[in-house]
Each structure stands twice: as C-alpha cells, then as structure tokens.
Amino acid sequence: MKPPAARVLLVEDDPALQLMLRYNLDKLGYRVEAETDGEAALEKLEQFRPDVLVLDWMLPGMSGIDLCRRIRSNPQLRDVPVLMLTARSDEQDSIQGLDSGADDYIVKPCSIEALDARLRALLRRVQGTHDVLSFADLRLDLQTHRAERNSRALTLGPTEFRLLEFFMRNPRRVFSRDDLLQKVWGANVHVELRTIDVHIRRLRRALNEGDEPDFVRTVRSAGYALDDTA
Incomplete structure (x- = not known):
C-alpha cells in the first residue's frame, strides 16, 4: 500500500x-x-x-x-x-x-x-x-526531525512533534487525554490533563495557516483525533 x-x-x-x-x-x-x-x-x-x-x-x-x-x-x-x-x-x-x-x-x-x-x-x-509519515498534506520526516504542511515548513516544539507523530501513526482514531498522556508523555511522567489541551492548541497554531482546514478534531467528552474528513 x-x-x-x-x-x-x-x-x-x-x-x-x-x-x-x-x-x-x-x-x-x-x-x-x-x-x-x-x-x-x-x-x-x-x-x-x-x-x-x-x-x-x-x-x-x-x-x-x-x-x-x-x-x-x-x-x-x-x-x-x-x-x-x-x-x-x-x-x-x-x-x-x-x-x-x-x-x-x-x-x-x-x-x-x-x-x-x-x-x-x-x-x-x-x-x-x-522514515517519513504522510497524512493528507502533512509530512513528517522522523530522520531529519522536520515537519511540513503543503510543502510549508512547520515550527514544532518537541512535545508537539511527538503529538503529531502519534496522531499520524494513528489517523482518524479518537484518543482521550488519558490515552495521550500514556502514549505520548509516558506512564511515569506527571502532567496535568489540562496541559495536554495547551499542547493541542500549540499544535493547531503550528499546523494551520490561512484557510487551511484544521485536521486536529476535538470530540466532545471523548478527546482528540487527526482527521481530514469534515
């Protein structure tokens, strides 16, 4: 495939x-x-x-x-x-x-x-x-640690990069804050759940420019997903 x-x-x-x-x-x-x-x-x-x-x-x-x-x-x-x-x-x-x-x-x-x-x-x-991940017009190069959207370079912090990598490996699946905490931060790291919302907002700001669709979908009472469907 x-x-x-x-x-x-x-x-x-x-x-x-x-x-x-x-x-x-x-x-x-x-x-x-x-x-x-x-x-x-x-x-x-x-x-x-x-x-x-x-x-x-x-x-x-x-x-x-x-x-x-x-x-x-x-x-x-x-x-x-x-x-x-x-x-x-x-x-x-x-x-x-x-x-x-x-x-x-x-x-x-x-x-x-x-x-x-x-x-x-x-x-x-x-x-x-x-090792390059692709989703819609997103591209994540894990070897050079570079991210692009529509061939535009993205500026991501280390946590936002890991978040995006996790989402791109699991597209269109909804993950709760607890899921993200376990998968991205790790079981032994103490992070307030609301801190995840902050990093999600940062990721959105980095990904979206102009009228580009927002691929980070918020699912009320469930969590977040990387999704290119309306």
Whole structure:
C-alpha cells in the first residue's frame, strides 16, 4: 500500500494524456500536480515537494533526461524518486534513462494499473530507507526531525512533534487525554490533563495557516483525533 495522499508531480506535455493520467491518479488517491515542460517543473519543485516524479522523456525545451540530471545534481531534490514515462522502447534508451538518474522506466502507452504498481513500488522503496509519515498534506520526516504542511515548513516544539507523530501513526482514531498522556508523555511522567489541551492548541497554531482546514478534531467528552474528513 502507498502512503495516504502520496504526492506526485506529473510532467507531461501532451494535454490529453496529462489530463487522463491526472484524472486516474487522482481517483487512485494520489495528490497530483502537473506541468508541461522542464523549466515549469523546476519552478514547481521550489514550492511542491513530491513523493515521486513522473517524467515524460520528450518535453519541449529541456528534455526529461536533462531535467532528471538537473534534479539529481540538486542536493535538495536528489532523493526524489523519478519514474520515466516515454514512448521510446529501445533497450539503449532505457539504459540512458536510468543512467540519467531515473529510478524506473515505463513505456507508454501503459495501463493505469501498471503505472500505479510502479509508483507503489517506488514509494515502498523510499519508505524502507527513510522514515517519513504522510497524512493528507502533512509530512513528517522522523530522520531529519522536520515537519511540513503543503510543502510549508512547520515550527514544532518537541512535545508537539511527538503529538503529531502519534496522531499520524494513528489517523482518524479518537484518543482521550488519558490515552495521550500514556502514549505520548509516558506512564511515569506527571502532567496535568489540562496541559495536554495547551499542547493541542500549540499544535493547531503550528499546523494551520490561512484557510487551511484544521485536521486536529476535538470530540466532545471523548478527546482528540487527526482527521481530514469534515
């Protein structure tokens, strides 16, 4: 299974094919952004950090091969998995695509099921080497201790970070203050239950900006949950 709301940047210059791929990937639960050329994709990558990049080989201006090389030379982007999507089926083309830094290569036309399977395999591979939690547009990197929402860096205190980690490991489940006290603070730590409310408020302030929905749901007489449903 892929992480919830895995983020995909699709770079495809054929409008009909881009529309079809985006529609089907959206239906499969991916969060998709799309561009039609390499320069626009590089600009998008400054604000949108995808979990995987689906990249057409033949692009106007900068080719997919050149774009892949640019990504691999950028320390901030070099670990983004790249799936090359192309009509070129010659073995030497496949080798060139992989040598440019692509992680996988699929020849079009391909079924959406085949594309989904390749994407899930790439996401599993990344998860196996880098402990990252995802929920809706939230991303928590446990190795670098960084948190993001919609690619925006979040400033969290140590307790808020642990709270968010616990919620993201147990999404949509309601936990009482006693539950949170036991699971996040530990059984041998003395904390007033109302102190948990303070940290929940701090977490909310850190997560929410502008008109972003509040994912920390208060359930009256029951507790709190991380929930992206209305």
